[in-house]
Amino acid sequence: MIPTHVDHAIDPVFDEHSRVLMLGTMPSPASRAAGFFYGHPQNRFWRVLAAVFDEPVPESIEDKRDLLLRRRIALWDVLASCDIEGASDASIRNAHPNDLSRVFEAADIQAVFATGAKAGQLYARFCQKAYGVPCVTLPSTSPANAKARLGDLVEAYRAALAPYAPREEPITLSVPQVVALEQAIAASGTPLSALMRRAGRALAKCALDEFEARREASTKRPVRSNATGGNNEPPAETAPSTAANLPEADRRALPHVVVLCGSGNNGGDGWVAAEYLAQRGCDVCVITPRAPEDIDAEPAHEAALHAAAQLSPASILVTPAHRELAQALDAADIIIDAILGTGFSGNTVREPYGAWIEAANARRAKGALAVAADVPSGLSAQTGKAAEPCMKADLTVTMMTLKPGLSTPYAFAFCGDVRIAPIAYIEPHLPHVLEEGGASGRRAENSQRSASAKAHGCENANGHAAIKPASPDCKPAAAQKANAEFIRAEAEDDDGYDPYSDRRPEPEPLFERDPWA
Numbered sequence: 375m376i377p378t379h380v381d382h383a384i385d386p387v388f389d390e391h392s393r394v395l396m397l398g399t400m401p402s403p404a405s406r407a408a409g410f411f412y413g414h415p416q417n418r419f420w421r422v423l424a425a426v427f428d429e430p431v432p433e434s435i436e437d438k439r440d441l442l443l444r445r446r447i448a449l450w451d452v453l454a455s456c457d458i459e460g461a462s463d464a465s466i467r468n469a470h471p472n473d474l475s476r477v478f479e480a481a482d483i484q485a486v487f488a489t490g491a492k493a494g495q496l497y498a499r500f501c502q503k504a505y506g507v508p509c510v511t512l513p514s515t516s517p518a519n520a521k522a523r524l525g526d527l528v529e530a531y532r533a534a535l536a537p538y539a540p541r542e543e544p545i546t547l548s549v550p551q552v553v554a555l556e557q558a559i560a561a562s563g564t565p566l567s568a569l570m571r572r573a574g575r576a577l578a579k580c581a582l583d584e585f586e587a588r589r590e591a592s593t594k595r596p597v598r599s600n601a602t603g604g605n606n607e608p609p610a611e612t613a614p615s616t617a618a619n620l621p622e623a624d625r626r627a628l629p630h631v632v633v634l635c636g637s638g639n640n641g642g643d644g645w646v647a648a649e650y651l652a653q654r655g656c657d658v659c660v661i662t663p664r665a666p667e668d669i670d671a672e673p674a675h676e677a678a679l680h681a682a683a684q685l686s687p688a689s690i691l692v693t694p695a696h697r698e699l700a701q702a703l704d705a706a707d708i709i710i711d712a713i714l715g716t717g718f719s720g721n722t723v724r725e726p727y728g729a730w731i732e733a734a735n736a737r738r739a740k741g742a743l744a745v746a747a748d749v750p751s752g753l754s755a756q757t758g759k760a761a762e763p764c765m766k767a768d769l770t771v772t773m774m775t776l777k778p779g780l781s782t783p784y785a786f787a788f789c790g791d792v793r794i795a796p797i798a799y800i801e802p803h804l805p806h807v808l809e810e811g812g813a814s815g816r817r818a819e820n821s822q823r824s825a826s827a828k829a830h831g832c833e834n835a836n837g838h839a840a841i842k843p844a845s846p847d848c849k850p851a852a853a854q855k856a857n858a859e860f861i862r863a864e865a866e867d868d869d870g871y872d873p874y875s876d877r878r879p880e881p882e883p884l885f886e887r888d889p890w891a
């Protein structure tokens with residue numbers, strides 16, 4: 375192969391919070407074509423980083439930049455230019471280094487890692503003396519390094535990066551502050567649709583991981599034990615129809631998942647999760663009050679259209695009748711509750727959502743794993759007050775930050791375990807958001823649950839025309855009427871609180887009824 379002269383043309387990723395610098399040699403032809411580092415589909419760099427931090431694999435360049443900055447990783451290459459044959463590091467000649475002082479002067483870089491032997495050698499030759507920080511060489515994630523197994527790469531990168539991972543207390547923001555944060559992130563170039571995609575993927579990953587962890591635990595621990603997080607209901611592994619009770623041969627079967635989607639943006643998280651789970655091979659059923667094309671909220675509308683185009687039409691049930699809903703839930707190993715999120719208000723949950731929540735709680739009581747998106751439906755994310763009815767989750771995957779309502783002792787019975795999905799690099803926006811929100815945003819110092827809230831990796835169409843219209847026992851006219859009533863009720867939202875307005879929610883009494891009664 376004839377060597378080509380290559381000039382580095384991809385901007386480094388770093389900011390003042392970066393703590394480690396990862397360096398390759400020079401972007402490969404595939405990365406140059408993709409316009410970002412490690413762009414070859416077979417390169418395992420992004421899969422390795424995602425596994426190290428227990429996150430979904432980033433999809434877009436923006437997702438990758440966000441992951442790096444959020445995890446305090448600066449990313450660049452040793453060389454500014456060289457002659458190279460294809461992507462062969464061994465062929466590099468006429469090498470000239472990048473001016474790494476741009477990174478070293480902007481950030482307190484505590485460790486440098488080379489993503490392969492050649493990058494390590496080039497750093498030692500050109501850079502180490504100038505910057506004074508020695509470089510640790512990690513195994514290459516390139517497909518050329520075929521002998522390195524993914525698991526070994528993950529272990530090597532985890533051991534290297536773990537000491538530098540930020541360990542911050544989870545932060546609690548009020549609902550208006552969370553909305554202000556989303557808007558600040560959007561204004562800085564990450565659209566809300568991208569946040570929703572990350573939210574839905576994180577939700578799906580947490581649900582699958584939790585399901586697998588429980589299945590694993592149940593195979594190791596055949597004796598019945600109460601492991602449901604204090605809700606005094608049968609543990610998942612003892613129920614008759616859960617995967618844990620299947621014959622050994624079927625145990626590794628992927629779970630059947632029912633995703634309950636409201637018509638707001640919480641529902642959008644559910645649609646993305648459904649798409650991700652179906653891609654992973656799960657049998658997925660989406661319950662929705664409206665066909666995707668009739669969803670008004672953005673970006674939920676866009677997310678629903680995208681997901682519906684990937685899902686089988688038969689797996690989408692629009693306003694199912696009670697019997698059809700019960701049938702769908704009966705088959706569920708996992709229920710994802712994406713009915714209502716931070717936009718919920720009121721003392722009661724209107725239909726059809728009230729009936730959905732009751733049916734989901736009944737199925738959970740028989741052993742399905744219930745995972746709530748952002749906040750259990752019916753629970754006020756702001757006050758922690760539970761409406762009638764309220765979803766009972768085993769796990770709540772809340773986006774970006776804790777919300778005050780998730781941390782009350784009362785909320786505990788509805789949230790189950792709470793994990794924060796770190797779907798965006800929020801630090802640059804916090805001063806502005808906290809200033810705007812006054813004292814109500816704070817590191818989670820006043821919350822009982824914050825100590826236990828995990829800072830996990832998940833811390834702590836119209837081509838879908840054939841969407842199943844209605845259930846066999848729900849006449850089209852009746853379904854249409856029910857839908858019209860639902861849409862009218864939605865339009866007359868009970869107290870009219872719009873979380874995207876500047877107005878704060880009316881304070882609601884925390885303990886209107888005795889939570890333990």
Ligand SMILES: NC(=O)C1=CN([C@@H]2O[C@H](COP(=O)(O)OP(=O)(O)OC[C@H]3O[C@@H](n4cnc5c(N)ncnc54)[C@H](O)[C@@H]3O)[C@@H](O)[C@H]2O)[C@@H](O)CC1
Nearest residue numbers: 566570573638639640714715716717718719720723724748
């Ligand atoms: N805005 C965004 O871009 C993002 C939003 N996200 C998700 O979006 C959620 C917030 O979305 P929205 O502001 O659209 O609100 P929600 O989707 O939480 O709730 C709004 C819906 O709830 C209905 N509703 C309110 N009170 C009710 C009651 N008492 N009974 C029955 N229905 C009731 C409204 O009619 C409306 O349809 C978050 O919780 C989070 O899950 C995340 O995906 C991150 C990105």
Ligand SMILES: [K+]
Nearest residue numbers: 711714747749
């Ligand atoms: K929810």
